[in-house]
Amino acid sequence: MNWRVEVSTRKDFPDTHGQALLSQINDLGITTVQALRFIRVFLIQAEADRQAMTTAAAELLSDPVTEDFYLGQSKPPPGLAKATTIEVHLKPGVTDPVAGSTLMALRDMGIKADSVRTARKYVMLGNVTDVELQNIAAGVLANDCIETVLFDPSGEPPSPDLAPYQLEVITVPIHELSDDELTKLSRDRDLFLNLREMQTIQEHFKQLGRDPSDLEIETLAQTWSEHCVHKTLRGVIEFNGQTIDNLLGSTIMKATRDLNKPWCISVFKDNAGVIRFDDAHAVCFKVETHNHPSAIEPYGGAATGIGGVIRDPLGTGLGARPIANTDIFCFAPPDMPREEIPKGVLHPARVLRGVVGGVRDYGNRMGIPTVNGAVYFDERYLGNPLVYCGNVGLLPIDGCFGEAQPGDKIIVAGGRTGRDGIHGATFSSGELTHSSDTEFSHAVQIGNAITEKKLADTIIQARDEGLYSAITDCGAGGLSSAVGEMGQELGADVELEKVPLKYEGLSYTEIWISEAQERMVIAVPPENLERVMEIFTGEDVEATCLGEFTNDHILRVRYQGTVVGELQMEFLHDGVPRYTRRASWTVPELSEPNLPESPDLGQALHDILAAPNVASKEWIIRQYDHEVQGGSAIKPLVGVANDGPGDAAVVRPLLDSDRGLAISCGMNPKYSDLDPYYMALAGVDEAIRNAICVGADLSQLALLDNFCWGNPDVPERLGSLVLASQACYDAAMAFGTPFISGKDSLNNEFARDDGTTIAIPATLLISAIAIVPDTTKCVTMDLKSPGNHLFLMGITKNELGGSHYYALSDQLGANVPQVDLSTAPAVHQAVAKAIEAGLVASCHDLSEGGLAVAAAEMAFAGGLGAKLDLAGVPLAPGVAQPEQILFSESQSRYLLEVRPEHYNDFISTVLPCHVGQVGLVTAKPSLIVVGARKNTLIDEPIEALKESWQRTLRW
Amino acid sequence: MADVNVLVLRTAGTNCDRETIYAFASAGGKVQALHINRVLGNPKLLQDFQILALPGGFSYGDDIAAGKILANQLLHHLADQLHEFVEAGKLIIGICNGFQVLVKTGLLPGNLGQDLPVGGNGQIVTLTNNDSDKFEDRWVHLAACSKKCVFLQEPQRIYLPIAHGEGKFVVSDPAVLEALQKSDQVAFRYINPDGSEPSYPDNPNGSIDHIAGITDPTGRILGLMPHPERHTHRTHHPRWTRLPAERQPDGLAIFANAVGYFKA
CATH class of the missing domain: 3.30.1280.10 (Phosphoribosylformylglycinamidine synthase subunit PurS)
Structure with missing residues (x-):
């Protein structure tokens, strides 16, 4: 009935x-x-x-x-x-x-x-x-x-019934194909493999004397996708006459090797980078992007973005318990006129709402606090919004490594397998077009957070009982990647008809490459199988044995007894051809603008505070549960009214310990338009500053890199990627902060139906995670008491290139902020030392909008006023204009509040770094700035400044 | 002194179990967390405990409505055992999603002893979508209002976070509210920091009479939307960097009162 x-x-x-x-x-x-x-x-x-x-x-x-x-x-x-x-x-x-x-x-x-x-x-x-x-x-x-x-609901709703599947092994004849036909085959099957790769596959099967099955071709396409192997960053690049063999290995990963920190436990190997937390625990951190799916289905795309990255720590070592999420988004301005939206693109306001809703519903349901994030607006993200999701996990220090053994059973646990997400890995490696929304709708996975929550709960129990020898997530490429990776050194034998399905009708290849969500694969010694199953079924988690790991180095896939794929592990993992790309970089012709003299600085401050990139993100933050798990020590919103912009989040993962983790990020894609090298340095510097502001230990701070770039076949785009990577190396070495994990997402371009493309600005997200030895010494950015002194650390230069101040006049400028790696580490260390010694009442870094914005934010967050005297600001030679001093975005600077009784100790702690006494905290609730001639430059009530800052995104 | 045994009941989507366990353990309870399937398999397990805690989270993903599916399980498989539990003078606390479950089982507000309009399954109050139509995480000021509820000390003022999308307390009829007030069953109300009547966001969801938590006629069952287990450490307070170090976290007392009820 x-x-x-x-x-x-x-x-x-x-x-x-x-x-x-x-x-x-x-x-x-x-x-x-x-x-x-x-x-x-x-x-x-x-x-x-x-x-x-x-x-x-x-x-x-x-x-x-x-x-x-x-x-x-x-x-x-x-x-x-x-x-x-x-x-x-x-x-x-x-x-x-x-x-x-x-x-x-x-x-x-x-x-x-x-x-x-x-x-x-x-x-x-x-x-x-x-x-x-x-x-x-x-x-x-x-x-x-x-x-x-x-539209006429009186009729019958669509029937979900699908016809059952009848086995038919499909062979793909490639022996005789010409180059054009190989290219066509790749395109027709959405393989996203280039000609050279197709030729390599053709050659391999010629040697074997047979044609591949569709499953074999698909497995190779998944495993060799840009998403999975990072062909570009690990390939050979010709750049300005120099040959770079493995960009990633020679820059970002090299820094980690060269620094050789004893607290780095597992880096760039596992699903997430692992560092030591205390004697008994380690933490791991991973940030991923989920851009293409979020462009066509923002809610589902973002939800599975966060769902997917949670499974990375869960699949790291022997499994980490997820303890914190991060989310960083890049959108086009949400007030863009509808008529400017190209065909096949969702309006940015809808993308924003959908993405926030997806992260909210998945993260909150998982019971993981979303503690840190950022939103960045630029029109070039219109067709290609960026959705970065991060997850931090906690694991036992003796459970940081897993290794499948021959004879271990292959168990897939969690959600059922459906057609969702087929070709996600290859799809995300290509370019979006105006018709992607219909062609690739199958590439969007739909998540169910509770399935993943149950899975995580039971996995951690099985881990604590020591029941399995290895674990990984079913992410991009689905079972093909998960089983292929775990069995890389062994071989595996899999029977696909055993995989539990959401509905009938899936072919063996669809089962094998489906990216259906909420699935993990574990390698279980046969003697533990019964107990593992007991744990899963005890909490209504479906788990199935698909086969076992072998030692013949062959990936053998069967369906109802018939072998449907048989690949050598060596060819699968090492067969992808390396090739050389050309990169170049032309220094853009830029100049500093001529702006009118004597600008209204108070109005400029209001306008910058109201700019969407600076404006309060409270509307988003409050929709996330940022306190679940009971470890919240510094929240994303701080201050007297719980609404000021905190620099970084601090969590205490162990409820009976005061040891904590600071989690922060840094990003400024606009600087890419001036200089990608200094853009990357600024990203690292900002992520570090944010962590230092709350009380992080710089000597135990690790970084993550996430590159989102346009098409790397364009030499200039690849050139900027090379420069940014080199900056990452230089910064990591100078600051002593190793990279522990990273990910790149290339081809973030959108092809309009008229053939033109929009490339995103080169976007590098730097995330930081640092140990906070004692969270009760943490500091927030809100001003605390009238009469306290304000100090500015670091040098202010004429660096308004790419600044918000110039953006008010639609100017880019030329003087990109340049981190001085010879002096910056000492500034960060000095601030950290002063905070550790209890000498700092509040601390905020200077970033977008410079000194004026930092001072305004500290004042209205504290409900107090401040009187700034620009005569005290440490300046580089030649800097004199008040708008330069107030709005320059020079890096490695902090504004600190110090109680009168700590005055001398503070000064002696931070010297010989550049430090200037720049003013006082006042009871009168106004921000007053006086210039070198004691003339009043700004006199604005903090309530009005706060209103400007809150109004823009108060939805 | 004998142990006070606390059961933290877990199910699919429970996610505040760890901090609830920690809060009860800090208060001196002997805490065990069990999955509902264990209890359904052996309902007698309930007899081993003096306090039953239903923690926060999204049991079964809030599917249909928050707390509904778990409430349905309890009603159809454990109703007798739960009534015995209460009859035996034991305590039940439901926090956030746990409160939603208790309301949707009818255990809260319980029998008000009057001829009141009753909906399906006897439910006369509910927790529904916030007026803002969205999930919100923010801190609220609360006044403890009930003399009979053993978990609190009236007229205490406390400061706790809420984190929910369906926390608006409503009644089926004005008479229900009157009866609740008359029988001293309003446990917590949202208040303004100065103690006066709040509006949004001090009343974060639009609850009638600013009700944040209620108790049953015995005073031994408490349900509340705010999270006391999230204010058990000095650094939980959103403004702890502005406050003296010796300030006691507000949430602990609720757990201490519960454990202390059996130790007195």
Whole structure:
């Protein structure tokens, strides 16, 4: 019997979701919708009579206090008689998490239910035109990529049934193919392999005297994808007459080797970089991007971005327990006019809402605090938004390494396998086009956080009982990559028909390369199999034995007994041809602008505070649970009203210990337009500054690099990548801060339907993680007490190139901020030492917007005023203009608040670094800046400054 | 002195179990965490404990509505055992998602002893979507209001974080609110820092009568949306860098009162 139950908000209660959607519809510029009602729909197949289903609807499916239910297709509510109704259903095969829980709950009630599906129904009042309706459906209510919209819901909803699969082994004849045909084959199958790689595969199978199966070709494409092996960064690059063999190995990884820190436990090997935390624990950190999926399905793309990166620490060593998330986004400005949005691109405001919602719902449900992040706006992210998600995990110090053994059983645990995410690894390695949204909708995975939470809970139990010898996540490339990597030195024998499926109809190749979410693979010695299964099933986690690791160095894949793929591990992992790319860098012709003299500095400060890159991100931060797990020591929002911009987060992973971790980031893509080398130095410097500000130990600070670049086949783009990598090496060596993990995402370009492309600005995210020996000594950035002194550390130079101040006049300038690696380390160390000694009441770094913005933020976060005297600022020769002193973005600078009783100790601690006494904290709640001639340059009430800073993104 | 045994009940999506265990252990309880499947398999396990804690999180992903699926499990498989637990003079606390579960089982507010309008499964109050229609994490000022609730000391003022999307407390009928007030079952209210009547965001979700937590007629079951287990260490306070080091964290007392109830 098929039942339909509709649930809607009772009229005495606000339909909050319906109202929120209505306001988003208004944001589209559509004003004809006067009211919108949101109705949840359950489609239930059950052996149940009307009475039983009424009970289920009353007690389970609806809230007895706030909701009404209706069995069947409800009539439009009173007052909405002429309303338009549309219904949104998931496309066949898309995960429906609510359905599974509802099925279980119905059975708990004694109802014999066979299946449940859910849908959403919207009833709109008003004279809505058909075109508007299409726009509302596409722009607010549904995503065509995963959902079907029914404009006439009186009909039958789409059936999710899929035909069963009949084995048919597909051989791909490549022996005789010409170069053109090889290229065509790669394109037709979405392999994203270039000609040289296709030729290598052709040659290999010629030697074997047979043609490959489709599964073998796909496995090679996954394993050899840019996403998985980083062909560009590890290849050979010709740059300015010099040959760079393995850029990554000769810069970023070399710094780690050269520094050789004893606390680096496992770097650039495992799924995340591992450092020592204390005598018994290590921590690991990984940041990934999930850009392409987030461009076409922001909510699902971002959710699986965070879901995927959580599985990296979970799959590091013998498994780390996730303890903190980070998220950094790059979008086009959210107020971009709709007519400027190219075909195939979602509006940036919608992308932002969707991405934030995805990270929120997945991260919060996982119970992992999202503690640090940033949002960066630039029009060039329009077709290619960037979504960086990071995760920190905690693991036992003796569980940092795992190794599968011959004879170990291959267990896949967690979510079921479906068609979701097929070709994700190859898709993410290519360029987005105006038609990617339809062509690659299958590459978007849909996540279910609770499946992953259950998986993580049980894995940690199995780890603590020592039941498995190795673990990895099923990420890009799915089982093909996970099993292929774990068995790299061994060989593996897998039977694919054993993989639990979400629905019938998947071919063996689809099973093998599906990137369905929430799956981990573990290698379990046969004697532990029973206990492992007991742990999983005890908490309703599905786990299946797929085969075993061997020692014949062959990856052998079967389906119902038939061998469907047999690859030599050596060819799979080492067969990818290396090739040489050309890189170049032309110094851009830049000049400093001529701006009017005597600008209104107070107005400039307001305008910079209101710039979206500087403005408060509280709207986002509050939607994330940043305190779950009970270890929050420095929150992302600080100060007297809990709303000031903290520099870095500090968490205490062990609740009975005061030892903590500072987590921060640094990024400034705009400097890439001037000089990619100094852009990268600034990113490292900023990440370090942010960590130092809260009390991190510079001698135990590790870095992560995440490069998001355009097409590396363009020599200039690759050239900027080379320069940025070299800067990473130089910075890491100078600061003594090794890189422990990284990832690159290339080809972030968007091809419009007219053939033009938009490349993103070269975007390097630097993340930092550092030990905080005693969190009770941490410092926040809000001013604490009137009468305290303000000191500025570091030198201010005429470095307004790429600054916010120039951006107010639409100028770029030429003088990019240049980190001075000969002096900067001493400044960071001096600040850290002063904080450690308890001599600093508050501390904030100078970044976007320079001194003026830092001072304003410290003042309004503390609810106090400040009087700054620019005469005290340590200046480079030739710097005199107040706008230079106030808004220069020179690096390696901090503004610190010091109590009068600590004056002498502070000075003696930070000398001989450049330090200047620049003012006082005042009870009068204004920021006053006086110039060299004692003239008042700025006099602004802090409430007004705060309002400018909060208004922009107060959604 | 005999151990006070605390059961922290876990299920799929529970995520505040570690800090809840830590809070009860700090208060002197002997804490064990069990997955609901263990208890469903052997309901007698409940008898070993004096305090049952339902921690925060997203049990079953908040599917259908927050707390609904777990409440349904408890109602259909453990109703008798839970009533016995309460009858035996033992304590139950539900925090955030745990509060949502207790409300959706009807254990809170319990039988108000009057002829009140009753919805399906006897539920007369609920926790619904925040007025802001979004999940929010922020700190709130609370006034302890109930004399009968053993977990608190009226008229204490405490400062705790909330982190929820469905925390708006509503009733099926004004008479229900009156009955709750009359029987001293309002445990916590959101207040302004100066003690006056709050509006958003001091009342973070739009709860009627600014209710943040309620107790049952016995005073031995407490449900609240704010997280006391997230304020058990000096550095939990969002402004601890502005406060004296000796300030005691506000959340501990709730756990200490619960454990102390059996030690007195």
